[in-house]
Structures are given as C-alpha cells and as structure tokens.
Amino acid sequence: MFYESTRGGLGSITSAEAIMRGIAPDGGLFVPETRVRLTPAQIEQLVNMSYQERAEAILKHYIDDYTEEEIKESINSAYSEKKFGCREIAPVYRLNDNISILELWHGPTCAFKDMALQILPHLLVKAVKKTGETGEMVILAATSGDTGKAALEGFRDVDGTRIIVFFPQDGVSEVQKLQMITQEGRNVNSIAVEGNFDDAQTGVKEIFTDRELSEEMEKNGFKFSSANSINWGRLVPQIVYYFSAYADLVGRGEIKLGDKVNFVVPTGNFGNILAAYYAMEMGLPVNRLICASNENNVLTDFINTGTYNRKRDFKKTLSPSMDILISSNLERLLYEVTGHNSKMVAGWMEKLSRTGEYTVDEDTKKKISKIFWADYSNDSETLKTIECIYNENNYVIDTHTAVGIDVYDKYVISTGDFTKTVIVSTASPFKFNHSVVRALFGEEEVKGKSEFELLDILSQKCGIPIPNGLQGLDRKEIRHNKVCRKSEMKDQVKSILSI
Numbered sequence: 001m002f003y004e005s006t007r008g009g010l011g012s013i014t015s016a017e018a019i020m021r022g023i024a025p026d027g028g029l030f031v032p033e034t035r036v037r038l039t040p041a042q043i044e045q046l047v048n049m050s051y052q053e054r055a056e057a058i059l060k061h062y063i064d065d066y067t068e069e070e071i072k073e074s075i076n077s078a079y080s081e082k083k084f085g086c087r088e089i090a091p092v093y094r095l096n097d098n099i100s101i102l103e104l105w106h107g108p109t110c111a112f113k114d115m116a117l118q119i120l121p122h123l124l125v126k127a128v129k130k131t132g133e134t135g136e137m138v139i140l141a142a143t144s145g146d147t148g149k150a151a152l153e154g155f156r157d158v159d160g161t162r163i164i165v166f167f168p169q170d171g172v173s174e175v176q177k178l179q180m181i182t183q184e185g186r187n188v189n190s191i192a193v194e195g196n197f198d199d200a201q202t203g204v205k206e207i208f209t210d211r212e213l214s215e216e217m218e219k220n221g222f223k224f225s226s227a228n229s230i231n232w233g234r235l236v237p238q239i240v241y242y243f244s245a246y247a248d249l250v251g252r253g254e255i256k257l258g259d260k261v262n263f264v265v266p267t268g269n270f271g272n273i274l275a276a277y278y279a280m281e282m283g284l285p286v287n288r289l290i291c292a293s294n295e296n297n298v299l300t301d302f303i304n305t306g307t308y309n310r311k312r313d314f315k316k317t318l319s320p321s322m323d324i325l326i327s328s329n330l331e332r333l334l335y336e337v338t339g340h341n342s343k344m345v346a347g348w349m350e351k352l353s354r355t356g357e358y359t360v361d362e363d364t365k366k367k368i369s370k371i372f373w374a375d376y377s378n379d380s381e382t383l384k385t386i387e388c389i390y391n392e393n394n395y396v397i398d399t400h401t402a403v404g405i406d407v408y409d410k411y412v413i414s415t416g417d418f419t420k421t422v423i424v425s426t427a428s429p430f431k432f433n434h435s436v437v438r439a440l441f442g443e444e445e446v447k448g449k450s451e452f453e454l455l456d457i458l459s460q461k462c463g464i465p466i467p468n469g470l471q472g473l474d475r476k477e478i479r480h481n482k483v484c485r486k487s488e489m490k491d492q493v494k495s496i497l498s499i
C-alpha cells in the first residue's frame with residue numbers, strides 16, 4: 001500500500017514514511033492510494049479473534065511495509081490487559097435491545113485517544129529504523145485536552161523521540177491540565193498556549209510547514225512528526241475497533257453477519273468518525289454514520305448544507321475535547337468522496353484558510369449526506385442525557401458520550417430508523433467528573449469542590465472504581481509550567497531543542 005497527499009504534492013510513499021512525516025509538505029494529509037476490501041468471510045473470521053488479532057488482521061493491509069513481526073510487536077506492546085485494565089481492550093456494553101456502547105476509554109489516560117496513541121510510538125520508532133532515518137524525532141501535538149496526555153504517555157521515555165504538547169491555557173479541564181503538567185519522563189514537554197484549540201492546532205501546522213525551521217532542524221539532527229490525527233498512524237489503529245465492535249455483536253448473536261449497524265461518533269477533529277468511514281469502505285456493513293457535535297456545530301452545518309463555515313464564535317462547552325471549529329480530517333473525506341480529486345480539495349482548503357469558508361459541489365454534498373447524518377447537542381441537553389441514562393440504565397457516561405446519545409435520539413425521532421446502533425463512548429465519566437456529578441446529583445453537590453474531591457464522590461455515589469490513571473493526580477509534582485502566545489510557539493520549540 002502506498003500513500004499520497006490530499007493536495008497532490010507527493011505520492012507513492014510507504015506507510016512508514018507517511019507515519020514519520022505526519023503531514024505532507026504541501027500541507028495536505030496522507031491517504032492510502034488504493035482501497036482495502038475485506039470479504040464477508042474475512043469479517044467472519046474476526047468474530048473469534050482477540051482484539052490484538054483483530055488489530056493485526058486490519059493493520060497488515062495498510063502498513064504492509066512493516067513485517068509481521070513488527071506489526072505484532074507494536075500491537076502487543078500497545079494493547080495489553082495490564083495497560084487497559086480489561087481483556088477486551090475495547091469492550092461493547094449492551095445498553096438495551098437497540099443500543100450498544102463501544103467503550104474506548106479503558107486505556108491509561110481514560111479517553112479514546114489511547115487506542116491510537118498507545119501504538120503510534122511503536123509504529124513511529126520502527127518507521128524511523130525502516131527508512132534509515134538517523135535524526136531524533138520531535139513529536140509536536142496540539143490538544144483540546146485528551147490527545148496531549150495520551151501522546152505524552154505514549155511517547156514518554158521512548159528512545160529517539162522527544163515530544164512537545166501545546167494545550168489551550170483555559171480550554172481544558174482541571175484533570176486534563178494536571179495530567180499534562182505533571183507528566184513524567186525525560187523527553188516530554190507540555191506548554192500552555194494563550195488561545196483556544198484552533199490557535200494551538202494552527203500554530204503547530206505552521207511550524208510543520210515552516211521550510212526554514214525544518215532546514216535548521218535537519219542541520220541539528222532533528223525531524224518533526226505529528227501525534228495529531230492528521231498523522232495516518234493515528235487514524236489506522238482506529239479502524240480496528242469498528243470491526244471489533246461489529247464482530248462482538250455478531251459473536252453475541254445480537255446481529256447476523258452482514259446486518260448493517262449505525263455508528264454514532266462524538267466528533268471534533270473528524271478523526272474517529274473518519275476511521276468508521278474507512279471501515280465502511282472496507283466492507284464493514286454500516287447503515288449510517290451519525291456525526292454528533294456540541295454547540296461548535298460546524299460539522300452539523302456542513303453535512304446538512306455543504307457549506308463549511310468556521311467564521312463563528314468558538315464556544316467553550318462541557319464537552320471540551322470537541323470544542324473545535326477546524327476539523328482537519330474532513331479533508332481526507334473530501335478527497336475520498338471526490339474520487340481523489342486533489343485539485344478540488346486543495347482549492348477548498350485554500351479557500352478555507354483565506355476566507356474562513358468553502359462550499360462543496362452538489363454531487364459531493366449528496367455523497368456525504370447519503371452516508372453521514374449530523375446534529376448537535378447543547379450543554380443542557382448533554383447534562384439531561386447523562387441523568388436520563390443513569391436513571392434508566394444505571395450506567396454512567398461522560399459529557400462527550402452524552403452528546404452522542406442525545407444526537408442519536410434526535411436521529412431516531414427524525415428518521416424513524418431502528419437499525420441496531422453502536423454509540424462510540426470516547427471518555428471515562430471520571431475524566432469529566434464535574435459535569436457528570438452536576439448532572440446526576442445537582443449543582444449543590446459540586447459547589448466549591450475540586451475535581452479531585454469529585455472523583456471520590458462519583459465513585460462512592462455510583463459504586464464504580466476510580467480509574468488508575470486518575471488516582472493521586474493532585475499529589476503529583478508539577479513539572480511543566482510554561483505559558484506562551486500563539487506567535488511564540490515556534491520559539492518555544494527552538495528553545496527546547498536548543499537550536
């Protein structure tokens with residue numbers, strides 16, 4: 001399998017090179033040049049496999065320049081029962097006859113980002129070796145909260161790598177911030193940026209495409225790569241759990257092989273749901289992909305009207321990991337549905353960066369709305385959904401997952417479609433405990449309490465244990481306390497690398 005840029009500037013590179021580069025030199029994203037198809041028999045074989053075996057069965061098609069040994073080693077280092085606290089890695093919880101919940105937050109940092117960021121460092125280090133690269137890899141990441149910690153944890157003390165994470169100073173929760181500023185490891189840095197996630201993400205993209213800096217880096221033996229979902233190495237591991245969930249439903253007799261299901265995905269940067277799209281293109285029987293947003297509903301509008309318009313106020317919501325107005329991975333979807341038309345895609349992206357909006361042609365719009373259905377949930381609907389699911393099902397969900405369930409309810413009302421549905425649950429309720437406790441037990445219960453007291457309260461009241469990764473966070477030493485402006489991000493990087 002070879003990869004090419006969505007903007008046409010580079011093609012026919014191996015997966016190792018795509019993973020190492022992160023983003024294409026023309027500012028585009030790497031995508032597979034050809035389509036992978038699994039037969040129904042191959043999907044059936046997944047039913048009796050472990051998560052690790054399923055991962056191998058999917059990944060080997062996309063990263064076929066890695067040896068079987070290299071793939072196995074990466075998978076086994078990433079997805080261990082020890083790290084995920086459960087054998088299934090990505091368990092499917094049956095909420096009722098119609099709805100199952102795909103729990104993607106059992107990893108070390110309690111959000112779905114671990115599914116990709118536990119394996120990415122292994123793929124990247126092997127990529128460096130395979131391509132004969134000699135420099136030290138410098139991983140840059142912008143984070144709306146969850147990627148940062150997951151990337152720091154994934155790359156900590158990995159030889160031949162350094163990692164620098166930028167997070168919006170006031171855009172992350174107390175738990176998320178502490179997770180990042182207390183990070184241990186000899187090769188890790190986290191820096192607060194004055195601004196929102198989009199500022200951090202744009203800043204990182206600018207650093208990546210800065211020719212002069214990249215030459216200077218090379219002279220000093222450094223090479224940039226990305227831990228954001230613009231990196232194909234983050235996307236490809238996410239395809240696995242869609243197949244895994246489907247195989248679990250078949251295995252339990254909830255559906256028959258070949259039956260279609262819906263997936264509901266709480267969406268920000270469009271990475272998670274794009275992996276679902278690739279799974280569908282590979283032959284996974286999918287009826288509809290439901291794109292759930294919060295009040296930063298730029299994707300809802302895009303999918304419903306064909307116009308992407310980021311010129312609107314950025315809202316801070318109770319689902320902060322989805323507070324995003326520029327969904328990078330949409331570019332990959334556009335490339336796929338236009339039949340790999342890099343000219344069109346580059347044109348839209350240029351228009352977006354110049355004017356803040358673009359409109360796709362009627363044909364592209366139709367193709368997208370045939371597959372995707374989109375709506376959004378505001379904060380009060382999100383809180384109500386958390387309460388409702390707990391009262392009716394005795395099951396505790398976080399705010400992002402609640403956005404998904406609320407949007408799914410809207411979908412059912414609007415379409416009358418009762419196809420079996422999998423809701424993708426992207427974070428542990430403990431990670432956003434302030435909102436969860438408030439939703440379940442009222443405003444009084446959270447008043448004047450820190451997120452750390454609330455961990456205990458949530459645990460005691462609901463009878464569920466606090467995840468390992470969140471215990472004792474408030475007693476850890478603060479190791480990173482830098483704050484910078486967006487315009488200073490490049491200098492921060494240079495100063496960390498002493499160049």
Ligand SMILES: *Cc1c(COP(=O)(O)O)cnc(C)c1O
Nearest residue numbers: 146268269270271272321426427
């Ligand atoms: C990152 C994140 C999302 C959004 O995922 P994308 O791939 O960016 O669309 C949703 N929920 C949580 C908890 C996240 O951390």
